Amino acid sequence: MDGTIHINQAINAETKQKAATIDHAIQPYVYASVFSSLCIIVGLIWDISWHTSIGRDGLLAPPHDVIYLGAIFSGLFSSYQILRTTFFGSVAEKQASVKFWGIFYGPLGAMFCVWGAIAMLTSAPFDDWWHNTYGLDVVILSPPHTLLALGMMMIQFGAMIAVLSSSHAAKSCSGTMHKALFIIASGLLMTTLYCLFSEYLNKARSHSAVCYIVGAILFPLFLIAVSRASKIKWAATGTAAVYMFVLLMMLWVLPIFHATPRLGPVLNHFDHYQPFHFPLLLVIPALAIDIVFFSLENKKPFVKVTLAALLFLWLFFIVQWSFGGFLQTSPYARNWFFGSSAWYFGANPDWPYRYAFHPQRIDTGFDLVKGMMIAAVFAIIAGSLGNKWGGWMKRVQR
Secondary structure, three states, rough: HHHHHHHHHHHHHHHHHHHHHOOOOOOOOHHHHHHHHHHHHHHHHHHHHHHHHOOOOOOOOHHHHHHHHHHHHHHHHHHHHHHHHHHHHOOOHHHHEEEEEEOOOOOOHHHHHHHHHHHHHHHHHHHHHHHHHHHHOOOOOOOHHHHHHHHHHHHHHHHHHHHHHHHOOOOOOHHHHHHHHHHHHHHHHHHHHHHHHHHHHHHHOOOOOHHHHHHHHHHHHHHHHHHHHHOOOOHHHHHHHHHHHHHHHHHHHHOOEEEEEOOOOOOOOOOOOOOOOOOOHHHHHHHHHHHHHOOOOOOOHHHHHHHHHHHHHHHHHHHHHHHHHHHOHHHHHHOOOOOOOOOOOOOOOOOOOOOOOOOOOOHHHHHHHHHHHHHHHHHHHHHHHHHHHHHHHHHOOO
């Protein structure tokens, strides 16, 4: 009799364990949100190269289609998850979800993705009307592009939150798949942030203090948040590696395909896509963040954040000043690997600063010291905000 009881208890325990595994398996909307994030950044970089190489586009230009595919894919899967939980979910599922508008229940990540998809799809006809009314954009962040950028980042941030809440629910933050998805989602969002601020972070500005001030605001904020939010030992380094991998793949793949300018004046007659920038070497300074947070785990947060932010800035400056100079001036960088010979079809091919630093973009002496001191202050502030942001993400359970 006792043996029968033990067998039944073992069977019940195994059944409950299987049920828990099924209940907390990674939901399709999580995979869809990460895939959508990938579509968004691929489409965005392709669109930048399209404008550099071809110029003329339309509402349904191929790069736009890839971006909108990301919005539609994420929106549909996330909407299904919300509607399924709202109308067919169990009481336990609803209790483990976020309620909004007094009606709907769903994961927070899915809600971010739905809101982002709505913003992105709304920006499409707005952007088409803007071009028909005012002509071509002269800045990256025009009003419709700003709405589009907010929607893109909301979906990509939603992908990060979706992975985190899924891992917390499954109590398997150390699982290989959750780790991989979170690092990929984080790297894709950081790539988008870089693209939006690339005007200040490119090789031509690598000897200017503004490059390091902007970098000190963006990267410690994001990378420290990622490191704080996850239980992954090398989270910041992995995120930077994904960022570099995506940019390198687009740098090397796009020039394989044919493209010719369609908008005058054409001063450079290309027959293939002009690639986007070679990535910043962020893996090296990101590694410093991970080492500080790992080796000083028991220290006060302010000490860790300050040291991590300053080390990041110091390594970022040393590495990028030298490497940026190589990319901008060296003939050995003018090849398919580094892509430094890429040029806009309407730009003067004989511009004297094509392969040299413009005097107005070089900071030396006191100006450089002052700029780096400002960058150091911003790095500490941004790192502190990133630490709080990461702490919030770490507590996300729904």
